[in-house]
Amino acid sequence: MIVYKNIQKGNRQLAILIDPDKFLVEKTAAFIEKVNHSIATHIFVGGSIVDDFLTDILVEEIKKHTTIPIVLFPGDVTQITKKADAILFLSLISGRNPEYLIGKHVEAVSKLKNSNLEVIPTGYILIESGKKTAVQQVTETLPMPENDIQNIVNTAKAGELLGMKLIYLEAGSGADFPVSTHIISKVKKELNIPLLVGGGIRTLEQLEKAYQSGADLVVIGTAFEEDELFFESIKKH
Ligand code: 1GP
Numbered sequence: 689m690i691v692y693k694n695i696q697k698g699n700r701q702l703a704i705l706i707d708p709d710k711f712l713v714e715k716t717a718a719f720i721e722k723v724n725h726s727i728a729t730h731i732f733v734g735g736s737i738v739d740d741f742l743t744d745i746l747v748e749e750i751k752k753h754t755t756i757p758i759v760l761f762p763g764d765v766t767q768i769t770k771k772a773d774a775i776l777f778l779s780l781i782s783g784r785n786p787e788y789l790i791g792k793h794v795e796a797v798s799k800l801k802n803s804n805l806e807v808i809p810t811g812y813i814l815i816e817s818g819k820k821t822a823v824q825q826v827t828e829t830l831p832m833p834e835n836d837i838q839n840i841v842n843t844a845k846a847g848e849l850l851g852m853k854l855i856y857l858e859a860g861s862g863a864d865f866p867v868s869t870h871i872i873s874k875v876k877k878e879l880n881i882p883l884l885v886g887g888g889i890r891t892l893e894q895l896e897k898a899y900q901s902g903a904d905l906v907v908i909g910t911a912f913e914e915d916e917l918f919f920e921s922i923k924k925h
Contacts, residue, residue: 691757691774691806692853694729695882700899702922704728705761705886705909706750707735707861708742713749719912720753722919732907733772734761736822736861744769760805761907763826765795770803776854781847782813782840783829810854810884811847813840815867817888821860831860834867837874844875844883855879857903859887862910866894869901876902890914892921 695701704723711719723731731754733747747758748771760775762768768775777796780788800807814823816831824831832840844855857867857875866888876883885898886907898906911918 689806691730691759692808694757695808695854695905698729698904701729701905702727702895703730703732703759703884703886703905703907704912705732705734705861705907706746707738707909707913708733708746708767709735709738710913711746713746716746716749717753719916720750722916723756724754725924726919726922727924728756728922730905731756731758732761732776732909733758734763734767736763736826738763738767740766743767744771747771759808763823765792765799768796768799768803768805770799770805772805774806774808775800776810776812776856777807778810778812778856779847779852780814780823780827780829781811781843781852782815782832783827785827785829788827788829808854809852810856811844811850811852812856812858813843813847814858814860815840815871817859817866818864819860821863821887823858823860834871837871840871841874841878845878848879848881852881854882854884856884856886856907861887863888866898869897872898872901872903890918895922 882904885903
């Protein structure tokens with residue numbers, strides 16, 4: 689449980705999310721070079737819709753260029769590769785689609801059995817963010833309304849009580865606006881496990897606010913896809 693233990697111990701951690709579907713494998717060396725010189729603590733790999741084997745090829749390539757832990761953040765069972773270090777075993781607890789609560793997990797078992805992947809059970813909570821996101825579309829679930837704070841808090845706590853090791857508050861990739869600081873702080877107050885926050889974070893100010901409100905680990909993807917210059921602002925000193 690090395691990856692999980694480090695997330696537990698860590699402070700102001702940052703995961704760069706690479707979606708294999710939107711990323712050119714040929715760009716890996718140059719992109720990962722920037723990641724290595726940044727404050728990033730993790731590389732997450734995953735997406736809502738990814739061609740078979742693309743994740744496997746990409747993870748193998750990333751591994752050649754970095755020692756930063758690679759964590760799978762899979763949209764589907766087909767994205768499981770034993771070449772990564774860990775996997776977020778996601779349960780979409782904001783939704784009521786049994787496939788994403790237990791169905792895909794059962795399907796995943798045979799792949800996980802043949803791997804050394806560290807499996808990290810994660811309660812995944814989709815929160816409305818201004819537009820219909822890919823997660824909503826693919827999983828056919830509704831995001832939780834952002835003013836339904838008590839329900840969001842209770843959902844996160846229920847995840848913890850079910851034994852999940854992380855809670856991930858998700859606005860969705862490319863969201864118009866990130867999860868509000870109010871929601872982050874309310875959820876954080878109730879939890880005894882690390883809190884991940886992602887979706888729609890595009891500026892240093894938003895990143896800072898997420899940390900200040902209680903995010904232990906922030907996930908950013910689209911900001912780097914849109915403009916790699918964003919790495920300049922998160923350079924390691
Ligand atoms: C998406 O939370 C992640 O699942 C990251 O979102 O791409 O908007 O940074 P962005």
